[in-house]
Each structure stands twice: as C-alpha cells, then as structure tokens.
Amino acid sequence: xxxxxxxxxxxxxxGRAAGALSVLAMAAAAAILALIxxxxxxxxVEGRPLRFTEEAAGLLVAAMLFxxxxxxxxxxxxxxxxxxxxxxxxxxxAIAEAVGRLVMxxxxxxxxxAAWPWFVFTYERDLKSVVARLPLTPWxxxxxxxxxxxxxxxxxxxxxxxxxxxxxxxx
Amino acid sequence: xxxxxxxxxxxVVAAASGAPLGAALGLTGFVILELFAGxxxxxxxxxxxxxxxxFTLSAIPVFILMGEVLLESGVSRRVxxxxxxxxxxxxxxxxxxxxxxxxxxxxxxxxxxxxxxxVGSVAYPEMAARGYDxxxxxxxxxxGGTLGLLIPPSLSLLIFGALTExxxxxxxxxxxxxxxxxxxxxxxxxWARCRRAPHLAPPDTRAVPLxxxxxxxxxxxxxxxxxxxxxxxxVAGLATPTEAAGLGLAASIVIxxxxxxxxxxxxxxxxxxxxxxxxxIGFVIVGAVILAQSVSILAVPQDLLAVVRDSxxxxxxxxxxxxxxxxxxxxxxxxxxxxxxxxxxVFPLLTGLGYDPVWVGVLVTxxxxxxxxxxxxxxxxxxxxxxxxxxxxxxxAARAAMPYWAILLGxxxxxxxxxxxxxxxxxxxxx
Numbered sequence: 001x002x003x004x005x006x007x008x009x010x011x012x013x014x015g016r017a018a019g020a021l022s023v024l025a026m027a028a029a030a031a032i033l034a035l036i037x038x039x040x041x042x043x044x045v046e047g048r049p050l051r052f053t054e055e056a057a058g059l060l061v062a063a064m065l066f067x068x069x070x071x072x073x074x075x076x077x078x079x080x081x082x083x084x085x086x087x088x089x090x091x092x093x094a095i096a097e098a099v100g101r102l103v104m105x106x107x108x109x110x111x112x113x114a115a116w117p118w119f120v121f122t123y124e125r126d127l128k129s130v131v132a133r134l135p136l137t138p139w140x141x142x143x144x145x146x147x148x149x150x151x152x153x154x155x156x157x158x159x160x161x162x163x164x165x166x167x168x169x170x171x
Numbered sequence: 172x173x174x175x176x177x178x179x180x181x182x183v184v185a186a187a188s189g190a191p192l193g194a195a196l197g198l199t200g201f202v203i204l205e206l207f208a209g210x211x212x213x214x215x216x217x218x219x220x221x222x223x224x225x226f227t228l229s230a231i232p233v234f235i236l237m238g239e240v241l242l243e244s245g246v247s248r249r250v251x252x253x254x255x256x257x258x259x260x261x262x263x264x265x266x267x268x269x270x271x272x273x274x275x276x277x278x279x280x281x282x283x284x285x286x287x288x289x290v291g292s293v294a295y296p297e298m299a300a301r302g303y304d305x306x307x308x309x310x311x312x313x314x315g316g317t318l319g320l321l322i323p324p325s326l327s328l329l330i331f332g333a334l335t336e337x338x339x340x341x342x343x344x345x346x347x348x349x350x351x352x353x354x355x356x357x358x359x360x361x362w363a364r365c366r367r368a369p370h371l372a373p374p375d376t377r378a379v380p381l382x383x384x385x386x387x388x389x390x391x392x393x394x395x396x397x398x399x400x401x402x403x404x405x406v407a408g409l410a411t412p413t414e415a416a417g418l419g420l421a422a423s424i425v426i427x428x429x430x431x432x433x434x435x436x437x438x439x440x441x442x443x444x445x446x447x448x449x450x451x452i453g454f455v456i457v458g459a460v461i462l463a464q465s466v467s468i469l470a471v472p473q474d475l476l477a478v479v480r481d482s483x484x485x486x487x488x489x490x491x492x493x494x495x496x497x498x499x500x501x502x503x504x505x506x507x508x509x510x511x512x513x514x515x516x517v518f519p520l521l522t523g524l525g526y527d528p529v530w531v532g533v534l535v536t537x538x539x540x541x542x543x544x545x546x547x548x549x550x551x552x553x554x555x556x557x558x559x560x561x562x563x564x565x566x567x568a569a570r571a572a573m574p575y576w577a578i579l580l581g582x583x584x585x586x587x588x589x590x591x592x593x594x595x596x597x598x599x600x601x602x
Contacts, residue, residue, distance in 0.1 A: 025446045026439070029236060032229060036417030040410060057413065058224030061232060065223060065457075068450035077447060078191030079455050079508050085189035096188050103190035107198040107458075114201075114212045143220070 014153070018071040025068035028060045035060070052132030059129070059139045066146035073104075073153045101158040108151035115144040174207055174469065192508050196458030203465040215464040222460050223453070226413055227333040231452070233416035234326055236445035237423050241276075243441040244427025247289035250275055250394055253387040259375040263365035265303065266311045266372055267358050269294050273315030274354045275394060277322040287316025287551045291558045299562070304371040306571040307364070309563045313551045314357050314575025317540035320506070321350035324401050324419070327510060327539055329412065330456075331532045334463075334511065335518050338529070339412040340405045341597035345529045346536065348592050349582060353537075356578045364574075393426040406600055455508045463515035472519035479520065486524040487587070493517055494538060494583060501542030510539050533593040534586060541579045544572040 035053055043049035050056075072078055085096045121127075122140040129136060181202055185195035204211050222228060241247070251272050258267035269290060277286045291312045298308045320327045323343030332339035365372045401419040404410035410418060427433030433441075466472065479489055500509050514535070521531045543551045546569040556565050563571070586592055 022443065022446060025450075026442045029232060029442055029446050032233060033236075033417055033420055036229075036233070036414055037421050040414050040418060054226035054229075054413075055224075057229045058226055061229045062220070062223040064232060064446055065450060065453040068446045069454060072447055072450040072454065073191075075447075077451050078193065079451050080189050080191050081186045081195075081504060082189050083502075084187040099184070100188035100190035103185045103188060103198055104194045107194040107201065110201050110212075111197065115216055118213065118216055140220075143216075 010156070014070075014074060014156075018074045021067045022071040025064045025071075028064040028067065032057050032060045032064070052129075052134070055129050055131045056134070059134065063139060063142055066142040069146050070149050070153060073150050098158060101154050104154035105151050105158060108147045108154060112144045112147035112151055115147060119144050174203065174471070177203060177206060178466075191454060191458075192504070192512070193454035193456070193458030196455070196512055197461040198458075200458070200461030200463075200465040203462075204468070208465065208468045211468060214468065215461040218464045219457055219460050222334075222456065225333065226411070227339065228456075230329055230339070230411075230413040230416040231326065231333065232445065232449040233413065233420050234324055234329060235448050235452075236442060237416060237420040238326075239441040239445040239448070240420065240423045240427055240433065240438065242289050243437040244423070244431030244433035246394065246423075246427065246431050247272070247276055248293050249431065250391060251290065251293045253390045256379045256384045256387060259377075259379065261362060262369065262372065262374075263358075263361040264372050264375055265294065265298050265301070266307060266361045266365065269298075269308070269311040270315040270318075270354055270357045270361070273312070273318050274322055274350070275391070275398075277316075277319035277325075277350070286319030287312055288554050288558070290315065291555050295555075295558055299559075301375075302373045305559065305563050306567050307361075307371050309555050309559060309568045310571030310573075310575065311357070311361060312555055313544045313568060313572040314578070315354075316551045316555075317543050317575070317579065318350055318354055318357075320540050320543070321346045321353060321533070321536055323347055323350075324405075324412075324416070325536065327507060327536045328532055330452075330507060330511060331514065331535060332412075334456075334459075334514050335528065335532070337532055338597075340408075341529050341600070342532045343402065343405060343412075344597040344600055345533050345593040348596055349533055349537065349586060352585070352592065353579065353582050356582070357575060360574050360578060393430050397422055397426060452507060455511050459508075459511040459515070462512065466515050472516050472523075475516060476520055476523040479524070486526065489520065489524055490526070490534075490587060493521065494580075497535075497538035498541065498545070501538070501545040504542065506539040506542045509542055510535055527590065527594055529597055530586070530590050530593050534583060537579055537583050537586070541576055544569070544576055 035050070035057055039050040039053035080100070085093060085100070088096055119137075119140050123137045127136045127140075128134060178199060181199045182195060185198055186192060188195075200215060201212055204215060208214075251268065254271050254275070255265060255268050258264060258271065261267055272290050272294070273286050276290055291309075294312060295305075295308055299305055319325070323346050325343065325346055328342040328346055329339055331337065332342050397419060400422050401415045404415045404418060405412055424433065424438065427438075484492070497509070497513070500513070504512070517535065518528070518531060521534075522528050526534075546552055546565060552565055552568045552572060556563060556568050
C-alpha cells in the first residue's frame with residue numbers, strides 16, 4: 001500500500017467528499033454491530049431473534065465497502081504489488097504508474113458500465129430483499145456509483161500534472 | 172489467443188504495474204469472461220453481490236474492527252506487562268514473552284499484521300533499551316506475529332471459510348493445535364539460540380515474587396473473557412462466527428473502555444482504520460471473485476485437476492508443487508491477497524485430490540504466514556522495520572526471520588505427515 005499525494009482545491013474537495021462517505025461507512029459498521037448484538041440478545045432473552053439480521057448485515061457490509069472505497073483509492077491504500085514499480089525511477093516509473101492507473105480506470109469503468117443495467121433492472125422492478133422486504137435499489141445503486149467514482153479518481157490521478165514544488169519563500 | 176496466455180500475461184502486466192490488486196484481478200476476469208465466455212460479465216456481478224452480502228463474510232469487517240479496537244485500547248501493553256515476568260529466567264527471557272504475547276494477542280486480534288504491530292510497538296523499545304540483540308527481537312516479533320493468522324479467530328481462516336464454504340468453527344479449531352505447536356517451536360529455537368549465545372539476551376537477575384507473577388497473570392482476565400466469548404460461543408454452537416465477532420467487538424469496546432485506554436475519539440479512530448482496512452481487503456475480494464467466476468465458468472479447476480491426474484503426479488507431489496508456488500508468489504504478493512487470488516484454483520485442486528478442506532485451510536494459512544515474513548513484500552517485516560525507525564533494516568529483519576520461515580515450513584511438513592494435528596480437534600468437537 002502506498003500513500004497518495006493530494007494537492008490543490010480539487011483534491012481538497014474530493015478528500016472531503018470521500019471523508020463524508022467514509023463516515024457513512026463507519027455508521028454502517030456501527031449499525032452492523034448494533035444489529036448483531038440486538039439479535040443475539042433478543043434470541044437468548046426474548047427467544048425471538050430479529051428475522052432480518054443476516055440480510056441487513058449483509059447489505060450493510062456491502063454498503064460499507066462501496067462507501068469507503070473512494071477514500072481508500074484517494075489515499076492510495078489499496079493492496080498493490082509495488083515490487084517492480086518501486087525499483088524503477090524516472091520515465092520508466094512514470095510509465096509503469098500510468099499503466100497501473102489505466103488498469104484501475106478500465107476495470108472500474110467496465111464494472112460501472114456492466115453494473116448499470118443491473119441497477120436499472122432492480123429499480124424498474126422495485127426489487128426487495130427476501131426476508132425483510134427492504135427495497136434493494138439504494139443498496140444496488142452503490143455498486144455502479146462507487147465503481148464510477150473509483151474510475152473517476154483513477155482517471156484524475158492519471159491525467160493530472162505531477163504536483164509542482166512550492167516556490168521558495170523570499171527571505 | 173489461449174486462455175492461459177491471457178490469464179498469466181494480463182495478470183502479470185496489470186499486477187506488476189502497481190495497479191490495485193483488485194483491479195488487476197478483476198480486469199483479468201472481465202477480459203476472460205468477454206473473450207472466452209461470451210461476455211458473461213453479469214454472472215460475475217451477481218457473484219460479487221452474493222459474496223459481499225453473505226452473512227459469513229460480515230464476520231470479516233467485524234473481526235477487523237475488533238482487532239483495531241484492541242489495538243487502540245492498549246490491551247497489548249497490559250498483556251505484555253503481565254507475561255513479561257513469566258519467562259525471565261529462561262535463556263531468551265523477554266523473547267519468549269514476545270512469542271507468548273503474540274499467541275495470546277493473535278487469539279483476540281485475528282490478524283498477523285495487527286499482532287506484530289501491537290506487540291512490536293510495546294516490546295521493541297523496552298527490549299532494545301535492555302540490551303537485547305535488536306535483530307533477534309525483530310525476528311521474534313516477525314515470527315510471533317504470524318501466529319495471529321493461525322491462532323483462532325483468524326482473519327485468514329475466516330476469509331478461507333467464507334470463500335470456500337467451509338465451516339469456520341471447524342477451521343478455527345483446526346488452527347489451534349498447529350498454532351500452538353508453532354509457538355512452542357519458536358520458543359524452543361529462541362531458547363537454544365540464547366543458550367548458546369547468552370549475550371543476545373541479557374539475563375534478568377531481579378527477583379520477582381511468585382505472587383506478583385500470578386497477580387499479573389490474573390490481570391489478563393479481560394483477554395480470557397474475550398477469547399472465551401468469541402471461541403466459546405462458536406464452538407458451543409451458541410453463535411455463528413459473525414455473531415461471535417459482533418459479541419467480541421462489543422466486549423472489546425466495553426473492556427477497552429473499562430480497563431484499557433479506549434476513549435470515544437480512539438474508538439472512532441479504530442472504526443475508521445477498520446473500515447479502511449476492510450475497504451482495501453474487500454476490493455481484492457471483488458477482483459478475486461470476478462476472476463474466480465471466470466475460471467469456474469470455463470471449468471479451469473476441473474481441467475487442471477484432470478491434467479494433474481493424467482500426469483501421474485500423486486497428491487503429495489501436487490502438494491509440494493502448491494507449496495513451492497506459494498513460496499514463489501509469497502515473494503510478490505501480500506498474504507491475504509495471495510490466498511484470495513489462489514483459492515479458486517488451489518482449493519478445488521487439493522480437495523479434488525482427496526485432501527480435507529479444513530486441513531487445506533490450515534495449510535494455506537501457514538503458507539500465507541510464510542509469505543508475511545518473506546521479503547520484499549512480507550508485511551510483518553515492513554511494519555517492524557518501520558517500528559524500529561530503520562534501526563533494523565529490511566534485509567536484516569528478513570535474515571532474522573529466516574529461522575521462523577524454516578520452522579513454518581517444517582510445520583507444513585509435520586501437518587502433511589500427521590494431518591490429524593489439524594483435523595482431530597474439529598472432528599472431536601463435531602461428535
């Protein structure tokens with residue numbers, strides 16, 4: 001994993017947006033915890049667990065992942081094989097890193113495009129979860145949305161100019 | 172273009188470019204589905220959704236959060252202080268404490284990296300100040316840290332169970348005996364090494380009354396409660412692994428707040444780090460699921476199995492081959508990612524040859540542990556090198572971890588010779 005570099009107003013704005021999404025991801029994590037503990041307590045105390053715990057926890061885990069991924073991407077915390085790239089320098093390194101970002105753009109773009117009809121199908125039929133009858137549309141919408149954001153972040157990282165060093169301060 | 176050329180060529184180029192591993196795996200899977208399976212990417216999307224929303228997978232982020240909460244609450248310091256006097260008279264002194272604390276902390280954190288980082292941050296400064304050989308200290312922490320992946324509850328066994336639909340309770344039980352054998356083997360090595368070269372570990376001549384040692388150990392009750400709550404509830408069938416993880420997380424928050432240093436701010440930090448870590452792992456899972464779907468649609472594992480059967484290679488030869496492949500890949504890939512990406516082929520191959528799925532889980536986990544201390548990617552080594560502020564370089568740390576590397580491979584051989592070491596306990600629990 002490597003730390004990404006963030007500079008400029010776009011980066012600040014993107015960082016804030018990703019931060020807000022990761023707060024939602026943390027809220028999803030807290031909801032999973034509350035759901036599981038409540039269900040276990042109700043099962044042993046009241047003798048009737050929440051029917052929808054498994055379903056809701058699964059949806060929350062998926063939401064948590066898709067909500068936190070932009071931050072992971074922006075901060076460069078993805079698991080990556082850096083053995084080759086870290087041994088390169090200058091132009092070869094820049095080319096290798098560009099290829100890496102291109103791989104991310106193509107994959108996430110493809111994923112977003114492939115997931116879109118799947119989301120539309122869910123929306124048009126107003127599909128619901130099996131047990132709790134929760135509407136699936138908002139949950140499923142996170143898949144193409146997150147993939148598109150990841151593709152956009154990777155494209156921005158690919159296309160932006162390398163950060164310029166700050167000018168020397170006048171003495 | 173042949174399937175294998177696309178699989179290997181694209182994967183190598185994409186991964187070597189430093190792209191996120193999940194993207195490299197996923198793109199390879201998408202291309203294979205497009206070229207060889209009539210563009211069946213929709214199947215991969217369904218599979219991703221079903222995997223991510225499965226209740227079993229829910230245990231993974233919850234266990235990660237539990238490890239982070241324990242790390243933030245300073246429980247590792249408490250465990251270390253309690254166990255430090257126990258081994259002080261043995262040749263090796265606090266080096267044994269490192270292994271013992273890694274064993275105990277591994278039993279609550281579930282992660283090799285968290286274990287090495289948590290124990291290392293407490294142990295290294297103190298041991299360096301006491302004149303212990305720094306390389307030996309780092310080696311013991313790197314080796315001991317790997318126990319976090321094997322001693323239940325283990326993140327590796329959890330992911331293995333979720334992806335292969337193997338009983339997680341049985342996997343946890345199966346990892347216990349090999350994990351303890353590994354811990355004892357590490358301690359025997361340290362004892363022998365320090366007996367021959369006492370200057371590596373200055374003896375502690377201060378007298379510590381037995382009562383104080385026992386009182387210190389009694390201070391470990393919160394950890395014992397946590398281990399009991401998590402493992403006990405799974406083994407006794409009172410809770411699913413996800414429920415056990417949830418209860419463990421709740422208990423670790425209470426324990427961290429009551430007897431540790433957990434504050435609301437630290438809890439938020441733990442949650443943020445936890446969801447971020449899950450994000451990094453989850454993205455690899457997404458990519459691996461796409462690749463797994465592509466190879467399974469094309470019946471690649473079955474074809475591979477048929478080739479192996481026709482080649483006349485016996486199960487043992489295939490096992491040796493798999494171990495060698497893991498050793499080579501361990502040079503390049505991070506442990507859990509390596510497991511996630513290789514399981515679609517390795518699991519059906521080995522179980523198809525008659526190996527017990529639970530045993531395969533333990534074997535793969537040990538091979539991943541080996542990868543955690545194999546440079547240049549071995550994460551335990553990188554973390555510890557950073558913890559020492561480069562006082563011990565990556566090369567020195569790798570050399571210091573070599574004996575543990577060899578012991579873990581010995582453990583693989585032992586498991587191959589005596590599979591019951593892993594399979595007896597889960598079989599007994601099932602009765």
